[in-house]
Amino acid sequence: xxxxxxxxxxxxxxxxxxxxxxxxxxxxxxxxxxxxxxxxxxxxxxxxxxxxxxxxxxxxxxxxxxxxxxxxxxxxxxxxxxxxxxxxxxxxxxxxxxxxxxxxxxxxxxxxxxxxxxxxxxxxxx
Numbered sequence: 200x201x202x203x204x205x206x207x208x209x210x211x212x213x214x215x216x217x218x219x220x221x222x223x224x225x226x227x228x229x230x231x232x233x234x235x236x237x238x239x240x241x242x243x244x245x246x247x248x249x250x251x252x253x254x255x256x257x258x259x260x261x262x263x264x265x266x267x268x269x270x271x272x273x274x275x276x277x278x279x280x281x282x283x284x285x286x287x288x289x290x291x292x293x294x295x296x297x298x299x300x301x302x303x304x305x306x307x308x309x310x311x312x313x314x315x316x317x318x319x320x321x322x323x324x325x
Contacts, residue, residue, distance in 0.1 A: 200226075201224070201226045201297065201313075201314045202223070202224040202225050202314075203221055203222070203223055203224075203314055203315060203317075204221070204222045204224070204316060205219060205220065205221045205222075205293065205294065205295040205316035205317065205318065206219070206220050206221075206319055207219040207220050207319060208292075208293060208320045208321045208322075209320075209322070210322045210323075211285055211321075211322070211323055211324070212323070212324050213285065213286055213287055213323055213324065213325050214284055215285050215323070216281070216282060216283045216285065217282045217285065217321060218280070218281050218282070219235065219279065219280040219282065219293055219295075219319060219321075220277055220279050220280075221235075221277060221280075221295030221297075221316055222276060222277050223276045223277070223278075223297060224276070228271075228277075229252055229253075229273040230252065230299055231297040231298060231314075232249060232250070232251055232252060232298050232299070232300065232301050232302075232306070232312075233249070233250050233295065233297050234247070234250070234295070234297070234298075234312060235248050235269065235293055235294065235295055235296070236293070236294045236296060236309055237289075237291035237292065237293045237321075238291055238292050238318075239290060239291040244294070245260065246306075246307035246308070246309075247259070247263055247267065247280070248260065248263065248267055248280060249269070249306050249307075250269045250278065252301075253273075254270065254271045254273070257270075258306065260307070262288075263289075266282065266283050266284045266285075267280060267281065267282050268280070269281075280293070280295075282321070285321075287323045287325045288323075289321060289323050290321060290322050291321060292319065292320050292321075293318065293320075294316050294317075294318045294319075295316040296309070296312035296314065296316070297312060297313070297315075298312040298313050298314065299313075
């Protein structure tokens, strides 16, 4: 069994920063593609960023590119989403996700990921 535990959310002012961490337990972390999604009230869950197994390749949603950075530490079994210059529209529950396969052409779909964290709330005030 694989367990994902995400943490690091909170309340910040517009322009501030937060760091989200996803810890993976139960299976070799390096065998999983890791991603972050977010879901705002009344909206569908949307893709934020994804990183491949070695960390050499990352992809971002257009809305966060240049402000968010996704990295991984395969020795510590963690994936970290550094969020800078936060905006009120970034307010959402953020979820980490994992899957052993790389879904080329569909990595932005939540259905491409088998395992999910419990979510952590990020609130950005204006």
